[in-house]
Amino acid sequence: MGEILSFKDVSLERGDHIILKHIDWTIHEKQNWAILGLNGAGKTTLLKLIHGDIWPTSGQLKVLGGVFGHTSIPELKRKIGWVSTALQDWLHPGDLVESIVLSGKFASIGVYEHYTEAEMDQAKTILNRLGGKRLIGKPYRVLSQGERQLVLIARALMAKPELLILDEPCNGLDLFAREQLLQRVALIAAEPNSPALLFVSHYTEELLPCFKNLLLLRNGEIVEKGSRQELLNEATLSKFYREPIQTLKLGKERVAVYPT
Numbered sequence: 001m002g003e004i005l006s007f008k009d010v011s012l013e014r015g016d017h018i019i020l021k022h023i024d025w026t027i028h029e030k031q032n033w034a035i036l037g038l039n040g041a042g043k044t045t046l047l048k049l050i051h052g053d054i055w056p057t058s059g060q061l062k063v064l065g066g067v068f069g070h071t072s073i074p075e076l077k078r079k080i081g082w083v084s085t086a087l088q089d090w091l092h093p094g095d096l097v098e099s100i101v102l103s104g105k106f107a108s109i110g111v112y113e114h115y116t117e118a119e120m121d122q123a124k125t126i127l128n129r130l131g132g133k134r135l136i137g138k139p140y141r142v143l144s145q146g147e148r149q150l151v152l153i154a155r156a157l158m159a160k161p162e163l164l165i166l167d168e169p170c171n172g173l174d175l176f177a178r179e180q181l182l183q184r185v186a187l188i189a190a191e192p193n194s195p196a197l198l199f200v201s202h203y204t205e206e207l208l209p210c211f212k213n214l215l216l217l218r219n220g221e222i223v224e225k226g227s228r229q230e231l232l233n234e235a236t237l238s239k240f241y242r243e244p245i246q247t248l249k250l251g252k253e254r255v256a257v258y259p260t
């Protein structure tokens with residue numbers, strides 16, 4: 001099986017602070033991973049490395065076949081979709097939903113380039129597939145937080161990424177909007193040509209069964225990595241959090257964690 005990315009003994013330092021320490025990790029094709037970590041664990045820094053925004057201080061990092069230092073970063077970025085609430089601040093609030101989705105094709109904020117009718121149809125089809133048909137024709141500014149996140153995911157998919165990063169996509173969503181968004185993510189994961197998914201969260205209950213692999217990050221170090229089946233349990237998670245916790249099974253495969 002091919003590789004989506006591989007970290008070999010990757011560290012990242014800023015001043016006298018080692019933000020990421022000796023990261024060894026591989027994502028193979030067709031794998032979906034979730035990253036779990038407390039505030040300051042290094043999750044965003046890890047994502048920035050993958051996206052080519054920053055470079056490792058040491059070690060070897062390969063993303064989508066390109067070795068850092070020998071690959072074109074703009075080309076790499078085109079193959080990676082990154083959905084985060086931070087992106088919302090950059091968008092033009094008056095733009096129509098379908099234009100925002102379409103702009104993903106050109107990796108631009110706003111559509112300034114010439115586009116074909118087929119491309120616009122493609123944007124609408126993606127929205128439709130994600131259950132966002134009723135959003136077509138609405139300006140982005142009137143959407144709820146959950147609807148905005150859906151549009152950002154559709155925008156990322158427009159570029160047909162090989163890797164889709166969902167960086168705390170449920171931030172700010174109420175209970176029901178969160179569940180709806182998660183179910184849309186499950187739909188994407190179930191598609192035959194789905195990109196590899198990388199889902200970052202603070203909450204275990206958001207880790208759907210489609211995320212079969214889990215990385216536990218603490219203070220810039222990988223504490224555990226492997227299958228969710230092996231890691232989503234009370235013993236492993238209390239060791240990881242270094243606090244007494246209690247787990248609650250939700251349905252067959254989901255798990256919530258509470259401090260005791």
Ligand SMILES: Nc1ncnc2c1ncn2[C@@H]1O[C@H](COP(=O)(O)OP(=O)(O)OP(=O)(O)O)[C@@H](O)[C@H]1O
Pocket residue numbers: 014017019037038039040041042043044045046
């Ligand atoms: N450019 C930088 N210079 C110095 N320290 C940094 C820099 N960027 C991040 N850090 C530090 O590295 C650590 C990890 O930060 P990061 O944002 O990656 O954590 P995170 O897991 O994404 O946290 P959160 O869940 O709160 O978003 C933090 O202690 C942060 O202060």
